[in-house]
Amino acid sequence: MKAVTAREMQEIDRIAIQERGIPAQVLMGLAGKAVADRILEGCPWIGSAAVFAGAGNNGGDGFVAAYFLANGGVLTEVYLAAPEKKITETARIYHTLCRNSGIRIIPVNGPGDLAGVNLDSYDCIVDALLGTGSSGLARGAIADAIRAINDSDAYVVSVDIPSGLGSDGAAPAGEAVVADMTVTIGLPKLSLVIHPGRDYAGDLHVADIGFPRSLTESDAISSELIDEDFIARHSIREIEADYSERPDGHKGERGHLLVIGGFDGMEGAALLAASAAFETGVGLATCVTTASARTIMAGRLPELMTCALPGEDGDEPIAEAIDALLDTGRYQAILVGPGMGRTKLARRVFEAALSSAGRHGIGRVLIDGDGLFHLAGALKEGASECRAGMIVTPHFMEASRIMGISVDEIRQNRHEAAGSLARRLGCTAVLKGPASIITDGSRYCINTTGSAALAAAGSGDVLSGMAGALLLRRFSPLIAASYGVYLHGRAADLCCSERETNLLKSTDLLPYIRRAMR
Numbered sequence: 001m002k003a004v005t006a007r008e009m010q011e012i013d014r015i016a017i018q019e020r021g022i023p024a025q026v027l028m029g030l031a032g033k034a035v036a037d038r039i040l041e042g043c044p045w046i047g048s049a050a051v052f053a054g055a056g057n058n059g060g061d062g063f064v065a066a067y068f069l070a071n072g073g074v075l076t077e078v079y080l081a082a083p084e085k086k087i088t089e090t091a092r093i094y095h096t097l098c099r100n101s102g103i104r105i106i107p108v109n110g111p112g113d114l115a116g117v118n119l120d121s122y123d124c125i126v127d128a129l130l131g132t133g134s135s136g137l138a139r140g141a142i143a144d145a146i147r148a149i150n151d152s153d154a155y156v157v158s159v160d161i162p163s164g165l166g167s168d169g170a171a172p173a174g175e176a177v178v179a180d181m182t183v184t185i186g187l188p189k190l191s192l193v194i195h196p197g198r199d200y201a202g203d204l205h206v207a208d209i210g211f212p213r214s215l216t217e218s219d220a221i222s223s224e225l226i227d228e229d230f231i232a233r234h235s236i237r238e239i240e241a242d243y244s245e246r247p248d249g250h251k252g253e254r255g256h257l258l259v260i261g262g263f264d265g266m267e268g269a270a271l272l273a274a275s276a277a278f279e280t281g282v283g284l285a286t287c288v289t290t291a292s293a294r295t296i297m298a299g300r301l302p303e304l305m306t307c308a309l310p311g312e313d314g315d316e317p318i319a320e321a322i323d324a325l326l327d328t329g330r331y332q333a334i335l336v337g338p339g340m341g342r343t344k345l346a347r348r349v350f351e352a353a354l355s356s357a358g359r360h361g362i363g364r365v366l367i368d369g370d371g372l373f374h375l376a377g378a379l380k381e382g383a384s385e386c387r388a389g390m391i392v393t394p395h396f397m398e399a400s401r402i403m404g405i406s407v408d409e410i411r412q413n414r415h416e417a418a419g420s421l422a423r424r425l426g427c428t429a430v431l432k433g434p435a436s437i438i439t440d441g442s443r444y445c446i447n448t449t450g451s452a453a454l455a456a457a458g459s460g461d462v463l464s465g466m467a468g469a470l471l472l473r474r475f476s477p478l479i480a481a482s483y484g485v486y487l488h489g490r491a492a493d494l495c496c497s498e499r500e501t502n503l504l505k506s507t508d509l510l511p512y513i514r515r516a517m518r
Contacts, residue, residue, distance in 0.1 A: 032064020060091025062128025254283030255472030269339025337371020450489025
């Protein structure tokens with residue numbers, strides 16, 4: 001399913017009304033009825049409702065919802081937080097319907113109008129104050145109403161988007177309604193599926209009110225959720241079947257992944273990544289690490305081949321050794337960084353690996369862990385290390401280091417930060433976190449799996465191994481990274497569900513990877 005910005009949703013509305021001929025009144029009627037139906041069907045215990053409406057079309061949806069709630073036997077009252085004369089032409093039709101149907105409409109012009117109102121006396125509050133067209137700080141009677149709604153103990157349902165929350169992924173500028181449920185119209189708005197806005201939405205339901213599929217599935221919409229529809233749209237099952245089920249396939253055809261990392265004291269990171277790669281499916285994998293780390297790693301994972309680097313002596317040919325390794329033509333993808341460390345040796349290996357990969361035409365390179373630290377250092381010195389076929393997988397701190405902005409700035413608008421990161425590097429970026437965002441700077445994929453259980457040591461190494469393995473398939477880097485993030489979260493969900501816990505260690509994920517793929 002696609003996820004839209006305010007502008008994208010407004011364009012869908014415009015085309016549906018002006019070019020396809022669907023009357024605006026019809027769309028508003030369908031939207032408001034969808035909200036009422038969801039409340040009546042999903043919350044049968046609700047006997048009374050207060051609908052807070054603004055003057056815009058979101059308020060119009062609220063008037064429709066109020067009519068159908070009342071018609072369904074719910075004692076319903078409307079609080080109008082705007083002058084009646086400002087109600088839009090389309091919304092006015094349903095405002096009149098409510099009034100003619102005997103629904104009480106109470107004007108709210110300031111905090112004094114709500115001072116004596118006990119909102120806790122209602123079972124449900126419907127928030128239809130502001131819609132997708134609003135942005136910035138809520139003011140006046142609208143702000144007063146938002147505060148009153150949040151101070152109540154009633155069950156809160158927001159229409160389309162919680163009032164005070166913008167649509168485009170940024171944190172709210174001020175107070176915003178904290179809903180128990182949001183019924184969004186047509187398509188989810190970015191802020192409903194990306195944190196921090198996701199925390200305001202509560203349970204999210206998408207109401208299909210009949211927008212043409214050619215509009216809601218258009219490639220002109222830049223963001224999409226990684227879900228079952230995503231799997232189908234990008235032929236993932238077909239590509240996977242071709243990779244794993246070809247009768248005459250052999251390990252060489254399934255690709256060879258080179259893992260660079262697991263240096264002294266951090267061997268586990270590379271072993272986790274390699275283990276995850278094998279569980280995801282690779283033909284061959286080799287780990288390049290330090291000589292002392294190799295003695296620890298060799299044989300720990302029987303399927304993994306190992307190779308030792310020259311020592312730290314500056315006279316020893318690190319660059320030549322890496323170049324000779326890649327000159328063999330064995331490797332189709334490289335994962336660089338897990339457990340690499342931040343020593344001078346690690347920096348030299350990192351630089352040599354990226355430089356040599358470029359010379360030998362290995363475009364598929366995933367940079368994770370300490371590799372991101374060295375990438376940030378290279379960028380600070382003016383070097384351009386990334387290419388279009390690459391993937392970087394930073395968490396907020398690593399992204400902050402690369403971009404030179406604060407972690408808080410990234411948290412406030414993760415969608416924008418992810419896009420800026422990808423465009424700056426010229427490659428695919430995975431901004432990790434809840435609802436991870438994967439983007440090449442123009443297209444965005446938002447993950448729908450996983451939980452806080454993934455906040456565990458080594459979780460990122462497992463993800464990098466999985467995505468590294470998927471780079472050996474016929475996926476673009478964007479789809480390989482998106483599918484890897486989805487499977488990673490799905491494996492965690494399966495593990496937590498089966499073990500009835502939200503705590504796991506990263507090795508717990510490994511047995512669930514293939515189950516997630518099934």
